[in-house]
Structure formats: C-alpha cells, structure tokens
Amino acid sequence: MCVTITLFFGIQRCAWCIICTGMKITFRISSLVLAASLSPVLVFAACMSAFKTGYPYALLAASAAAALAVFFTVRAVLSGLALPVARLSSGVKGFIAADYKLESVIKKEGWPEAVNLISCLNRLMLELNAYRAFHLSQVVEDRAKAQVLIETITDGVLLVDDCGQLIYSNQKALNLLCIPRQEPNIALPESVRQEAFLTALTGIMSSQENNLKTEVEIKSQDETYSIVKNFQVIARQFSLATFKRPGRVIILRDVTVEKEIESARETLFSMITHDMRAPVTSIQGYAELMKKTGDSSPANEKYLEVILRSSSRLNGMIGDILNTMKLEHGDMKLSPVVINAGDLCARVLEIHEPLAARKRIKLSVSSAHEKIEFSGDIGLLDRVLSNLVGNSLKFTPSGGTVSLSCRRDGGEVVFSIEDNGPGIPKEKLTEIFEKYAQLEEHKFMGFGLGLAMCKMAVELHKGRIWVESEEGRGSKFYFVVPAK
Amino acid sequence: MAKILIVDDEPAIRELFKYMFEESGHEVATANNGREALDALQDGVTDFMVLDVSMPEMSGTQMITELLRRALRYPRLNKIPFVVMTGENFMEAELNKVFAGAGGFVCFFPKMISPEKVVAKAEEVLRGRK
Numbered sequence: 001m002c003v004t005i006t007l008f009f010g011i012q013r014c015a016w017c018i019i020c021t022g023m024k025i026t027f028r029i030s031s032l033v034l035a036a037s038l039s040p041v042l043v044f045a046a047c048m049s050a051f052k053t054g055y056p057y058a059l060l061a062a063s064a065a066a067a068l069a070v071f072f073t074v075r076a077v078l079s080g081l082a083l084p085v086a087r088l089s090s091g092v093k094g095f096i097a098a099d100y101k102l103e104s105v106i107k108k109e110g111w112p113e114a115v116n117l118i119s120c121l122n123r124l125m126l127e128l129n130a131y132r133a134f135h136l137s138q139v140v141e142d143r144a145k146a147q148v149l150i151e152t153i154t155d156g157v158l159l160v161d162d163c164g165q166l167i168y169s170n171q172k173a174l175n176l177l178c179i180p181r182q183e184p185n186i187a188l189p190e191s192v193r194q195e196a197f198l199t200a201l202t203g204i205m206s207s208q209e210n211n212l213k214t215e216v217e218i219k220s221q222d223e224t225y226s227i228v229k230n231f232q233v234i235a236r237q238f239s240l241a242t243f244k245r246p247g248r249v250i251i252l253r254d255v256t257v258e259k260e261i262e263s264a265r266e267t268l269f270s271m272i273t274h275d276m277r278a279p280v281t282s283i284q285g286y287a288e289l290m291k292k293t294g295d296s297s298p299a300n301e302k303y304l305e306v307i308l309r310s311s312s313r314l315n316g317m318i319g320d321i322l323n324t325m326k327l328e329h330g331d332m333k334l335s336p337v338v339i340n341a342g343d344l345c346a347r348v349l350e351i352h353e354p355l356a357a358r359k360r361i362k363l364s365v366s367s368a369h370e371k372i373e374f375s376g377d378i379g380l381l382d383r384v385l386s387n388l389v390g391n392s393l394k395f396t397p398s399g400g401t402v403s404l405s406c407r408r409d410g411g412e413v414v415f416s417i418e419d420n421g422p423g424i425p426k427e428k429l430t431e432i433f434e435k436y437a438q439l440e441e442h443k444f445m446g447f448g449l450g451l452a453m454c455k456m457a458v459e460l461h462k463g464r465i466w467v468e469s470e471e472g473r474g475s476k477f478y479f480v481v482p483a484k
Numbered sequence: 485m486a487k488i489l490i491v492d493d494e495p496a497i498r499e500l501f502k503y504m505f506e507e508s509g510h511e512v513a514t515a516n517n518g519r520e521a522l523d524a525l526q527d528g529v530t531d532f533m534v535l536d537v538s539m540p541e542m543s544g545t546q547m548i549t550e551l552l553r554r555a556l557r558y559p560r561l562n563k564i565p566f567v568v569m570t571g572e573n574f575m576e577a578e579l580n581k582v583f584a585g586a587g588g589f590v591c592f593f594p595k596m597i598s599p600e601k602v603v604a605k606a607e608e609v610l611r612g613r614k
Contacts, residue, residue: 102499105499105503119507122503123500123503126496126499126500126503126504127599129496129499130494130496130497130499130500130596132496133494133495134494134497134596138571
C-alpha cells in the first residue's frame with residue numbers, strides 16, 4: 001500500500017514535470033523561431049539604412065543571415081532537445097524491454113528542461129527498479145521461510161487444487177507417493193505410484209467431504225525383513241488454496257509407532273480383563289448368594305449392596321473392553337432377541353438411580369405409551385445405554401438433570417439421552433466417538449473406550465449414533481436402530 | 485556537500501539512493517554489507533550513513549555492535565549520524581536495543597520509503613551538525 005502510494009506520487013510528480021517542461025520547451029522553440037525569422041529582416045533593414053548598400057546586396061546579406069539563423073536554430077534544437085529526447089526514449093524503451101531492470105541511467109544533457117526531464121525519468125526508473133528488486137527479494141525470502149518449515153516437518157504435506165493438480169508439496173510427500181520430483185504436471189491421484197496410497201487418495205479426491213481421515217498400511221520388503229508401516233492420510237478442504245482456486249491440504253503422517261503402542265495397549269487390556277473377569281464374577285455371585293440367604297445384619301445388608309453395585313459396575317467395564325476388542329476385530333456375533341424399548345430404559349434407569357441420587361441429579365425416563373419392540377442384542381444395547389447414561393451422570397454437575405427417552409420414528413427406534421452438563425465443543429462432536437478420544441479436561445476419567453464401543457455396537461445393529469451439544473448448555477446423545 | 489555512505493545488499497536500492505543523493509549534490513560511496521561499510525567508515529570520511537538491517541555476511545545490527553566496539557578506540561566512529569532502513573516484519577523492540585545505544589542513530593525508515601524523505605532527513609541532520 002505504502003509503496004503504491006509512493007509510486008503513485010512519483011508518477012504524478014513526473015507527469016507534472018513533463019507538462020511544465022513541455023510548456024517551457026514550446027516557449028524556448030518559439031523564441032528561437034521568432035529570433036531566426038526576425039534576423040534576416042533586421043539584417044535587410046540594417047543594410048538598407050546604415051550601409052546604404054544596394055537593394056540586391058541587402059537581399060544577399062539577408063539570405064545569408066537567414067541561412068545562418070536556420071542553421072543555428074536547427075543545431076540548437078537538435079543538441080538541446082532532439083538528441084536528448086531520442087536518448088531518453090531509447091533509454092526508457094531499453095528499461096521496459098529488460099523487464100524494468102535498469103542497466104544504466106540516461107546521460108543528462110541538452111537544455112535545462114531536457115536535463116530536468118531526464119533526471120525525473122531516471123529517478124522514476126531507479127525507483128521502479130528498486131521496488132521491483134525489493135519485492136522480489138521479499139517474495140524469495142518468504143518462500144524460503146515456508147520451504148524450510150515444510151521440509152523440516154516429518155509428515156508428508158501436499159497442497160492440491162480442486163482438480164487434483166499439485167500446487168506445492170514437500171520432498172517427503174513425493175518420496176512416500178513415489179513421485180519423481182522432476183515429473184511435470186503432477187496430479188493426484190493419477191501420478192501416485194504407491195498402490196496403497198493410490199487407493200486411499202483416489203477415495204479422498206473423489207469425496208466432497210471437508211475433513212477426511214483414512215489409514216493406509218504399506219508393506220515393504222528388504223533383504224531380511226518385511227516391514228509394515230502405517231500412515232494416516234488427513235485431507236482438509238480450503239476455500240482458497242491459492243489466490244485463485246479452492247483446494248485441499250493432504251497430510252501423510254507415519255503412525256507406525258502409535259499403532260504399535262495401541263496394539264500393545266490392547267493386548268495388555270485384553271489380558272487383564274480376561275483374567276479379571278473370573279474373580280469379579282465370583283465376587284458378584286457370592287455377594288448375590290449372601291444377599292439371598294438373608295441372614296445378615298442391616299449394616300451388612302448395606303455393605304453387600306455396595307459390593308454388588310461396585311462389582312456389577314466393574315463387570316460392565318470389563319465387558320465393555322472385551323466388547324470393544326471383539327467389535328473392532330469383527331469377532332462380535334449378535335444374539336438378537338425381541339427387546340421392549342421401554343423395559344430396557346427402565347432397567348438402565350434403575351441401575352443408575354443410586355448414583356444419580358448420590359450426585360443429587362434428577363434422572364428420569366419418558367417413553368411413548370405404545371409398546372415399542374424391536375430385535376437386537378440385549379446385552380450389547382444395555383451396555384450402550386448404560387454407557388451413555390453413565391457418561392451423562394459423570395459429567396453433569398450436582399443438581400442437574402439427565403433424561404432418557406425412547407420413541408418410534410418410522411421404521412426406527414430412537415433413543416436419546418439428554419443432560420444439562422458442560423456440553424461438548426463443536427469440533428469434538430465426531431471425534432469423541434473415536435477410540436481413546438477424550439476431552440482434554442476429562443483425561444484420566446476412564447479409558448476412553450465407552451463411546452467407541454457404543455458406536456461400533458450401534459453400527460453393528462445397522463443403526464446410527466450422534467450427539468448434539470451446545471457448550472455450557474448440555475448435550476443430547478441419540479442412537480437409532482431399525483425397528484424390525 | 486557531504487559524504488554519504490549507502491549500505492544495502494540490493495544493488496537496485498543502492499543505485500536509487502546513490503542517484504538521489506548525487507542529485508542533491510552529495511558525494512556517495514556504497515557498501516554491500518556491514519563489513520564493507522565498516523572498512524569504508526574506518527578508511528575515509530563519512531558524514532552520513534543509510535543502513536539496511538538484513539544483509540548477508542554482516543547485518544546492520546551486527547555492524548553497529550562491532551562499530552560500538554571499535555568506537556572505544558576511535559570515538560569519531562560513534563559520532564557518524566545514520567538512519568536505518570527496516571523491512572516489513574522487523575521487531576522494533578529488538579532493533580531499538582541495538583540502535584538506540586549507538587551515538588549516531590537518527591531514526592528508522594520503513595522499507596521502501598520514498599528516497600526523497602531520506603535525503604531530506606539527511607540534509608536536516610547535516611544542517612544541524614554544522
């Protein structure tokens with residue numbers, strides 16, 4: 001902006017200078033012409049009156065004077081104006097022809113007006129030249145900074161336009177996709193030579209989604225080992241990839257180590273849970289037995305109640321972990337029975353009532369008057385509902401409300417769990433259904449498996465699960481399963 | 485007439501300032517970076533200096549730090565007035581620390597300012613010194 005204004009005033013100054021100079025030059029030439037045309041007349045008159053020469057001699061002297069006047073006028077105009085102007089125009093033309101790169105300034109000569117004009121244009125050319133160099137060096141510097149950053153990061157990064165044409169990328173990305181750098185007109189996904197990435201990127205490029213995430217497994221074989229590497233491909237759309245076109249940024253992130261850690265964690269989890277299941281079941285079983293025999297004091301009765309509640313919660317958690325593992329590996333087999341939705345809600349409500357009472361949360365259930373029946377795995381759906389209610393109870397502060405409802409909507413049964421807790425940030429609404437995804441403030445409050453299990457269990461029932469939430473106002477979780 | 489030293493690594497900018505100062509009747513020397521500028525200051529007489537900040541080999545800030553060190557032996561070096569040309573993304577606080585400590589520091593000019601303003605400033609400073 002500043003530069004533009006400066007340049008504008010530079011040009012304006014120059015234009016004014018040209019106008020003034022033009023007027024001065026016109027005046028100078030007219031006075032020269034006037035002097036030149038007057039001189040023969042004066043000479044003739046002088047000859048006739050002062051020297052009393054004859055008429056023919058006077059005429060001769062006058063013509064000689066005229067010739068001399070014309071000669072000197074022409075010479076003066078040539079050296080003072082025509083030559084400098086010719087030099088000036090050839091200098092400016094040369095400057096333009098060399099793409100505003102100034103080799104040398106124009107020599108100052110001729111009349112003061114010409115000198116002034118040359119000096120003005122010299123300054124203008126020098127300024128243009130300097131601004132050009134300055135901006136060029138700034139662009140180069142900015143580019144270099146971006147390049148250093150982008151080449152330093154360990155992820156592969158690509159910027160492509162809406163047609164898949166590569167706009168910018170780092171070397172790492174090209175290496176991963178096996179695209180030679182010198183290749184002209186790189187386009188995604190056509191130029192990708194790495195098969196697994198090709199499949200993933202073909203899917204991403206044909207999708208209209210804003211944010212996409214997929215995983216790619218790459219197997220490579222060297223002399224002794226076969227190596228498996230896991231990559232996460234993240235694609236985000238931008239309305240402006242360059243100043244002219246929309247496009248997207250694609251990140252190729254090596255998550256091999258994360259995968260290994262995850263798998264180690266899973267193995268550990270499943271080992272612990274398997275081994276824990278038997279003792280917890282026997283605690284629960286014997287506690288139930290003791291309660292049934294009914295020969296304990298009222299105090300012991302209360303303790304037994306607590307043991308039962310805790311062991312059943314623990315059993316539920318263990319079940320969730322094992323279910324998650326099974327669902328993830330596709331080993332889960334549904335054992336469908338006819339479920340009464342109202343009864344299911346009532347049972348989950350009953351289990352959670354003691355916890356709600358302790359936190360002074362109003363827990364309620366509202367279901368349609370009609371009987372809603374559908375077919376599903378009761379054990380799994382019980383866990384889904386329990387998890388959602390349990391979460392709401394966990395995050396809603398004392399004095400809040402949690403309400404559970406179910407209704408039939410066309411061919412679907414809709415369950416919803418609403419609370420007036422802290423709510424969930426907008427950008428986390430889908431992320432929370434991923435495994436180990438926990439809101440930053442809820443770290444260390446559980447494993448982060450509950451919602452992932454709910455999602456997988458509902459999807460196995462060919463249903464859907466989602467959440468609507470407003471931060472500070474509360475959340476409403478929904479899940480639907482087919483009524484038949 | 486004064487002796488002006490233009491220090492900038494960009495030839496086009498050096499040429500522009502050289503022309504503008506010469507138009508105003510001054511004698512101009514140029515230097516490509518801080519090191520050349522120090523040599524020029526040490527060897528000859530300089531009345532005023534226009535200094536760029538970011539330059540290869542020796543930047544404007546490095547040069548002034550070195551100049552202050554040398555000024556302990558040659559006090560006249562610390563008396564030469566100079567203006568500093570800064571790029572778009574300069575950190576004023578950082579630069580102030582270095583330049584404000586120099587005896588000859590006059591002011592900052594953002595790049596690219598009209599060279600006439602720099603010439604006018606130089607002449608104002610030089611008139612004041614006489």
